[in-house]
Amino acid sequence: MTRQSIFITGAASGIGKATALQFHARGWFVGATDVDAQGLSKLADELDHDCFTAELDVTDKTAFDAVMADFSALTDHRLDILFNNAGIAVFGFLDEVPFEKVIATVNVNLIGVLNGIHAGIELLKQTPNALCFTTSSSAASFGTPGMAAYGATKVAVKGLTEAMSVELARFGARAADVSPGIIDTPLWQNGERFVRGEHRPIRNLPELNRDRTDAGRTVSASAVAESVWAAYQGDRLHWYVPPEVVERDRAKALDPERLRDELIAQQKK
Ligand SMILES: NC(=O)c1ccc[n+]([C@@H]2O[C@H](COP(=O)([O-])OP(=O)(O)OC[C@H]3O[C@@H](n4cnc5c(N)ncnc54)[C@H](O)[C@@H]3O)[C@@H](O)[C@H]2O)c1
Numbered sequence: 001m002t003r004q005s006i007f008i009t010g011a012a013s014g015i016g017k018a019t020a021l022q023f024h025a026r027g028w029f030v031g032a033t034d035v036d037a038q039g040l041s042k043l044a045d046e047l048d049h050d051c052f053t054a055e056l057d058v059t060d061k062t063a064f065d066a067v068m069a070d071f072s073a074l075t076d077h078r079l080d081i082l083f084n085n086a087g088i089a090v091f092g093f094l095d096e097v098p099f100e101k102v103i104a105t106v107n108v109n110l111i112g113v114l115n116g117i118h119a120g121i122e123l124l125k126q127t128p129n130a131l132c133f134t135t136s137s138s139a140a141s142f143g144t145p146g147m148a149a150y151g152a153t154k155v156a157v158k159g160l161t162e163a164m165s166v167e168l169a170r171f172g173a174r175a176a177d178v179s180p181g182i183i184d185t186p187l188w189q190n191g192e193r194f195v196r197g198e199h200r201p202i203r204n205l206p207e208l209n210r211d212r213t214d215a216g217r218t219v220s221a222s223a224v225a226e227s228v229w230a231a232y233q234g235d236r237l238h239w240y241v242p243p244e245v246v247e248r249d250r251a252k253a254l255d256p257e258r259l260r261d262e263l264i265a266q267q268k269k
Contacts, residue, residue, distance in 0.1 A: 003027065003029045004028045004029070004078075004080040005028060005030070005079060006023045006029075006031065007031040007033070007068070007120060008020055008030065008031065008083045009116055010034055010085045010086030010135075011033055011034050011053075011085070012032070012038075012040045013034070013187075014183070014185030014187055014221050015180065015183060015185060015224045016086070017032075017039070017221070018220075018224065019225040020032045020043060021043075021047070021225075023225075023228075026229070028080070029050075029051070029074070029075060030052070031051070031074075032044070032047075032051055033067060034056065035086075040054075040055065052074055054071070058084075058086045058108060058111075058113075058115055059111055059115070060115075061115045061119070068120055068123070072123055077126060078123065078127050079123035080129070080130055081130070081133055081232055082116060082120040083133050083134075083228060084113040084116040084157075087137075087187075088105060088108045088109065088191065089147065089187055089191035090104070090147070090149065090150060090191065091146055091147055091191060091194070093145075094149065096196050097197075098197060101192065102149045105153060106149060106152075109154065109157070110153040113134055114160070117132060126171075128172060129172065129173070129174070131174045132168060133176055133177065133178070133228055133231055134160065134161055134176075135177065135180065136157050136178065137151070138182075138240075138245045138248065139154050140155045140158055140179055141179070141245065142260075142263070145267065158238065161238070162237065176237050176238070177237070177238055178224060178231070178240070178241060179239070179241070179246075180219070180245075181216060181219060181240075182206055182218050182219065183220070184218050185206075188202055188206055189204075214244065215242060215247060217242065219241055224241045
C-alpha cells in the first residue's frame, strides 16, 4: 500500500474520532479501534467505509496483537502513525475513589499505551519516518489533585514518549505526545466522579470554561487532531493544546513547592 496509514485507539469519540476524520480527509488510510462498537460503526459510515474498524479493548494485549495483525495485512505492514489515544477519567480524591476504579484508570491509560506500543512497534520500525504518538494531558503538568491516578498515568506516558523517542531513533522512527487542556468531548459526560465512594455528576468543565481565555479555556477536539498532524510534520516531543498549557510545566520546573502551596491554599477556600 502506498497510502499512509494511522492506527487510532479510542477512535469512536472525541479526539480520536476528530483525528480519524482529519487524516481520512487528507487521504490517509485510517485504522479506527474502540470498545464502543456502535460509535465505530457510525464513524465507518462517515468515512464511507474507506477505513479499518475493530472493536478493541486496549487493556487486552492478545486482542491488541490480533487487531494490529489484521490492520497490518491491509496496509502491507505499513504504520505511519500509531496514535495511542484511548483514555478514561476518574475524578475524586484518591481516598474516596473505589480502588478498582483507580486500577482501571492505570490499566486503560498506561497499560493500554504500553500494549499499543508493543503491538505496533515492529510496524513502526519498518515504516520510514513513522511516529508513535500518545495522548497525555494538562493533568500531567503538576500531579492533579482530584485526579491523582489519572494525572500519574499521563505523566507516565510522557516519560514513555521520551524513552521511545530515543529507542525508536535506532530505526529512523519518532515518538511524541500531546497534552490537551479542557477539550469539548464526551469524556466530560462519560467520566466518573466519586465523593466518599459515592457516584456524583462531573462538573462539565468545557461548558463552565466557555468564556475563559487562559490555558483553561475550552478547545475543540479537532484542534487536538491538528496537533497529531503537526507532530507528524514536526520534530517536537511534547505538544500542548492550547499552547499555553506548557506554562504550568515551566512553573513547576522552576518552583514546584510554590505551585503545591498555591493549590493547597485554593483547596482551603
Ligand atoms: N477531553 C479532555 O478535556 C481531555 C483533556 C486531556 C486529555 N484527554 C485525553 O484524551 C484522550 C481521548 O479522550 P476524549 O476527550 O476524546 O474522550 P472520549 O470519551 O470522547 O473518547 C475516549 C474514547 O476511548 C474509548 N475507550 C475507553 N476505554 C477504552 C478501552 N479500554 N479500550 C479502547 N477504547 C476505550 C471510549 O469508548 C471513547 O470512545 C484520553 O486519553 C483522555 O485522557 C482528554
